[in-house]
Amino acid sequence: MTVKISITPSGHSYDADPAQTVLQSALDAGFILPYGCRNGACGTCKGRILSGDFDLGDFQDKALTAEDRARGYALFCCAKPRTDLTIECREVGSLRDIPIxxxxxxxxxxxxxxxxxxxxxxxxxxxxxxxxxxxxxxxxxxxxxxxxxxxxxxxxxxxxxxxxxxxxxxxxxxxxxxxxxxxxxxxxxxxxxxxxFYLREDEKSGKKPILLLAGGTGFAPIKAIVEHARHHRMERPMTLYWGARDRTGLYLDDLAQEWTKTIPGFKYVSVVSDNPSEDKWQGRIGLVHQAVMADLPDLSQHQVYACGAPGMIDAARRDFVGHCHLPDSEFFADSFTFAADSQPA
Ligand SMILES: Cc1cc2nc3c(=O)[nH]c(=O)nc-3n(C[C@H](O)[C@H](O)[C@H](O)COP(=O)(O)OP(=O)(O)OC[C@H]3O[C@@H](n4cnc5c(N)ncnc54)[C@H](O)[C@@H]3O)c2cc1C
Ligand code: FES
The missing domain is CATH 2.40.30.10 (Translation factors)
Structure with a gap:
């Protein structure tokens, strides 16, 4: 038996196996819905189910709160359809031609x-x-x-x-x-x-300045974005804030420093949260997303790419949107959630 899932506002629809999640059957049918962990932990795949019956599946409460559920939201990486569904969500166009x-x-x-x-x-x-x-x-x-x-x-x-x-x-x-x-x-x-989570280069992104926020090894995908932008001589200004517990956590600091000399319009701010006296750290101390807010209180014209621990991502989204006027649709993130507790052996 299959059921039909219709996506609004795009008007696309696809046949789905009720044994599969809404996200998995969308991906199988060639429709890319936003997602990160595929594990009910990060909340990236959250969207509303406008009609139909479904099972919410297993998820973490912080990714889908009771209030979200009351408003009809589900996590598409966990929810499975019981009947035909109409879901509300923005599709991600550019991934369609890339095979997994x-x-x-x-x-x-x-x-x-x-x-x-x-x-x-x-x-x-x-x-x-x-x-x-x-x-x-x-x-x-x-x-x-x-x-x-x-x-x-x-x-x-x-x-x-x-x-x-x-x-x-x-x-x-x-x-x-x-x-x-x-x-x-x-x-x-x-x-x-x-x-x-990938660099948006569409018309809508235009020449918007880019704010890159990395926590620890969240530097990895940010490095890919910066090196891609450099290779394609992208002219949008980029500012990187890289936070770690101590200076050893900024494990490629030299590379980020070099980018400030070789990439026009590139700025780099490093921030540590703990500062033991033997560290002789002369730079910024505190939470990395708060350093951004102190320097850039108005993010209304920016596009933000954030990657690292879930706590940092949640705080950055909440505070940048809530206090710095960043449109929610301009915050892109991969949250380094961990899978161990919820995966089958
Ligand atoms: C989309 C995505 C991209 C990621 N990219 C990276 C990356 O580039 N670099 C990177 O270092 N990590 C990354 N992570 C996080 C990484 O996948 C997890 O840390 C992973 O679970 C570690 O695997 P493990 O088998 O060693 O630990 P597990 O066996 O999964 O975990 C063992 C125990 O440690 C806890 N735990 C696991 N990971 C963490 C953590 N990160 N923080 C706190 N406690 C934890 C678990 O609850 C568990 O109890 C990413 C996660 C996601 C979802
Ligand atoms: S992709 Fe569904 S909660 Fe992370």
Whole structure:
């Protein structure tokens, strides 16, 4: 049995298997709805269901509050249709022609720019390239069926190796392996590209100045965006705010400093939240999104790309929209939620 899902305002519709989520059947039918974690944690896929019966599925309360539910909202990565549905959501046009693929890859090189950060360089099989947009991520497919998401740090033009920046989560199934037994030439399996976090280059974005907000390894997709913009000589001014607990968390600070010299209109502000006396940090201290608000109280003309821990993303969206006049539709984010607790073994 299939049911019909109609999307408003686009007027598109597709047949869906009730066993699949609204998001999955939309993606299978070639319609890209906004999404991030696909796991009920980040809230990016939230939209209203205007008519029909559905199961909300398993999700985290902070991603879909009781108030959201009362107003008819659901998370499309979790909700499954029981009958025909009409849903309200903005489709993401530019991803339509990019296929999502499952590929093996070889670990070519592992770098350790900080004690708890590894940079992996992955090589795809000969003659294979992964087409993607700057900012998107891949999932590693683990042997037990679990997945782990990591953002691509290389720009699409620079695709000899896929680059990932991985923070060690002590006790974490995958990152313990990366920081322990993983060695060069190991083979992994990945699926990608994924996510609707990518640099908007459409007419509507025009010449809007870009604010880039990174927390820790949230620098990875921001690096892909900056290197893409540089390669294509994009003229929009860019300002990067990179926050970390301490200076070692700014593990590619030299690279960001270099961008200020080589990319016209590029500014960089680094912010640490803890400042031990032995650190001799001369720069900004505090929460990175609050540093943005102090410097740029009016974000009404900006477009924001934010990536990092869920707490930072939620606070930035709330405060930039609530206090700095940023239109909600100009805030793009990937929230580094974690999957362990809600995935099947
Ligand atoms: C779209 C997306 C892109 C991502 N990109 C990156 C990236 O580029 N770089 C990166 O370093 N991370 C990234 N992440 C986060 C990363 O996927 C998770 O941290 C992942 O769960 C770690 O896998 P693991 O197997 O080591 O830990 P798990 O086995 O998943 O977790 C072990 C335990 O640690 C907790 N935990 C896991 N991750 C975190 C965390 N980040 N913070 C706090 N507690 C945690 C879990 O609750 C669990 O109890 C991304 C996440 C998403 C959704
Ligand atoms: S909550 Fe659905 S994509 Fe993150």
């Amino acid at each position: 693929r499952t590929l093996p890859c070889r670990v070519q090189k592992i770098e350790r720019p900080a004690e708890d950060v590894s940079i992996l360089y992955l090589k795809l099989p000969a003659n294979e390239r992964l087409q993607f947009l700057p900012g998107q991520y891949i999932d590693f497919l683990l042997k037990d069926g679990r997945r782990r998401s990591f953002s691509l740090a290389n720009a699409p033009h620079d695709d000899e190796f896929l680059q990932l920046h991985i923070r060690h989560v002590p006790g974490g199934q995958f990152t313990d392996h990366v920081f322990g037994a993983m060695k060069e030439r190991d083979i992994l399996r990945l699926e990608g590209p994924l996510g609707s």
